[in-house]
Every structure is written in structure tokens, then in C-alpha cells.
Amino acid sequence: AQTVTQSQPEMSVQEAETVTLSCTYDTSESDYYLFWYKQPPSRQMILVIRQEAYKQQNATENRFSVNFQKAAKSFSLKISDSQLGDAAMYFCAFDMNRDDKIIFGKGTRLHILP
């Protein structure tokens, strides 16, 4: 069965600094998708970034980028120039293409220090 592990329950970063959130996953499949979702205090889930496993190029969205290491089954999220609005719970998610399940990790709570 596929699993997603986020080993950092909480992290803190100074405003304007860079932080990296870790995510590892376990699968024997080669065709899948990976996501990072953000959950602010409002609890509304927001897509941050999406990565297709067959693409070697790391996805980027403005200040958010990923380091996708397929062989190591690692999918970390880098947030540059951290802003107060980035404070949230961040979830890593795995979607295997041949079925329709989407599995989430336990999340990392990110605090931004002013």
C-alpha cells in the first residue's frame, strides 16, 4: 500500500527566509502525481503545487518550488521569501494514476516568525 510520510510535525521560519518541508512516499508504481496542499486557520484546503512523476523538471509556482527525487521517493517543498500568510498546515499528497485514491501525509504545521 502507498504511504506518505511527513517527518516534521512543526517548523518555524523567520519572515523573508527560506524553509523546506520534507515528504517521502512509498510506492512500487512509476506513474503517479504528487501534490502539496496548504490548510490555513480557516481550514480551507488550497493547492500549492502539483508534480507529475514522469516529468523530471521540478514544478514551481512563484515562491513555491519542489525538489522531486523519484529514485529516493522524496518530494520536498521549498518556500522562498516566507510571508506571514504562509503560516498554515502543509500536506503532501500522493495520487497513483491507475486508481483514484489520493493519500495524504499527516501534515507539517509551519509558523512564520515576524
Add this chain to the structure above:
Amino acid sequence: SQTIHQWPATLVQPVGSPLSLECTVEGTSNPNLYWYRQAAGRGLQLLFYSVGIGQISSEVPQNLSASRPQDRQFILSSKKLLLSDSGFYLCAWSVMSGDTIYFGEGSWLTVV
């Protein structure tokens, strides 16, 4: 544009009472539908997912059940709630595997 609605937003129910949470999606056809539960320290736990009317896959064999009576309607039910059923329940949808998954506003369930 597509929207997802989930209700009720908040629910306080006694142990042993029934549960019904409802979710509807507008603006799309034949979506994949999901129910997740978010409990403290456990992240987002997939409970059920559905790829079509009447097609329900269960990930967590508990006292919860799900039904999809219409294409864009997904219902989470229980005949008798347990204290451990308390949590934040999220309904979600996607067009297909690999696509972005969109979430509802969530339902807070407290079993007392």
C-alpha cells in the same frame, strides 16, 4: 465554474445517534468524490471514494458508510456514532486521477 458544498458545517451529536453529512458538486459531471477525516495528529485520512453513481470504495472499515445516490451527491452516514468519530470531515472532488482535488468547507463533528 465548479463549486462544492458541504453541510452541516458544525454538528454536535450524542454517542449512539445517527449521522448524515452531505456534499454536492456543481458545474461538472461524473466527478471522483472523496470523504476525508482530519483528526488531531492523524492528518487527512481517506475514508471513502467514488468514481461513479453507486460505486463506493471504503478505505477504513468502521461504523461509517457512504453513498452516492446521484452523480454529484456524496453522503457520509453512520447508524450509531462513537466518541472516536469526532473530527473534521472534508468532502472533495476531482475530474480524474492526477487532477487537482478540490475540497469543501468541511464539517466539524463532535460526538458527546
